[in-house]
Amino acid sequence: MTDQPGPEAVPPGLPPLWPVSQSAFQPSRRSPSREELRASLPERPVVAEADAAAAKAFPADGELEYERSVIRIPFVLKGREETSAVDVMTFDAYMRLLREPAIRNGLGLRQFEFYIDAWELTNTFSQGLNAHVTFTLSDVIQPKSICYANQRGADFPATIVYNAIYDVYVGAERIIEKQPGTAIATPVRQIPPRNVTVAFEKPFDSDVFAFSAGTCEGMRSITADEFQRGALQARRVRGIA
Numbered sequence: 143m144t145d146q147p148g149p150e151a152v153p154p155g156l157p158p159l160w161p162v163s164q165s166a167f168q169p170s171r172r173s174p175s176r177e178e179l180r181a182s183l184p185e186r187p188v189v190a191e192a193d194a195a196a197a198k199a200f201p202a203d204g205e206l207e208y209e210r211s212v213i214r215i216p217f218v219l220k221g222r223e224e225t226s227a228v229d230v231m232t233f234d235a236y237m238r239l240l241r242e243p244a245i246r247n248g249l250g251l252r253q254f255e256f257y258i259d260a261w262e263l264t265n266t267f268s269q270g271l272n273a274h275v276t277f278t279l280s281d282v283i284q285p286k287s288i289c290y291a292n293q294r295g296a297d298f299p300a301t302i303v304y305n306a307i308y309d310v311y312v313g314a315e316r317i318i319e320k321q322p323g324t325a326i327a328t329p330v331r332q333i334p335p336r337n338v339t340v341a342f343e344k345p346f347d348s349d350v351f352a353f354s355a356g357t358c359e360g361m362r363s364i365t366a367d368e369f370q371r372g373a374l375q376a377r378r379v380r381g382i383a
Contacts, residue, residue: 262307
């Protein structure tokens with residue numbers, strides 16, 4: 143992997159050391175939709191941790207990928223003074239990603255963009271609320287997410303930023319609708335980003351409870367069948383399976 147293109151690759155009028163993006167030499171292209179990516183991308187096989195750790199670069203091709211992790215979100219019940227008013231929700235999280243091919247951007251850094259195409263948080267019963275809590279993606283146009291190298295000469299270490307718009311349910315009742323959230327992790331040294339904490343801010347405040355900061359850990363590749371079982375569990379809690 144070279145850090146800079148050769149002088150012959152620099153468009154007229156740009157200085158020789160300008161970090162030319164890979165897309166500068168490609169015809170204009172339309173960004174594919176989630177539906178088009180879902181229909182066209184090959185499914186990535188489950189990646190063993192040793193294989194992911196040994197990789198020196200981002201995956202070269204676009205792929206559909208399934209991942210599982212553990213998410214913890216502390217929240218505060220309103221109208222209670224004792225320390226038990228603070229609860230920690232620990233979810234099993236299931237995610238389907240649509241990852242586009244990696245390119246070199248206009249800063250000279252390698253990057254890939256992706257959509258969170260499905261996201262289910264489940265397997266949490268809140269003692270304070272006396273109900274199961276689940277998260278799911280909202281039925282809206284979802285924003286893109288991105289992973290980019292922290293330097294020009296290598297893909298790793300990198301920074302990954304997750305973006306999603308989601309709903310939150312207490313039992314079968316939707317209490318949050320179309321809430322935007324962002325999460326970040328660095329330094330990422332493999333895909334999926336194992337052995338690094340993903341930190342996110344998902345602020346919410348109601349008359350009953352409030353939460354904001356959380357973490358995601360233990361991310362790993364899973365099969366489509368394991369993803370479907372986790373997603374089905376969340377849908378059953380909401381009474382829509």
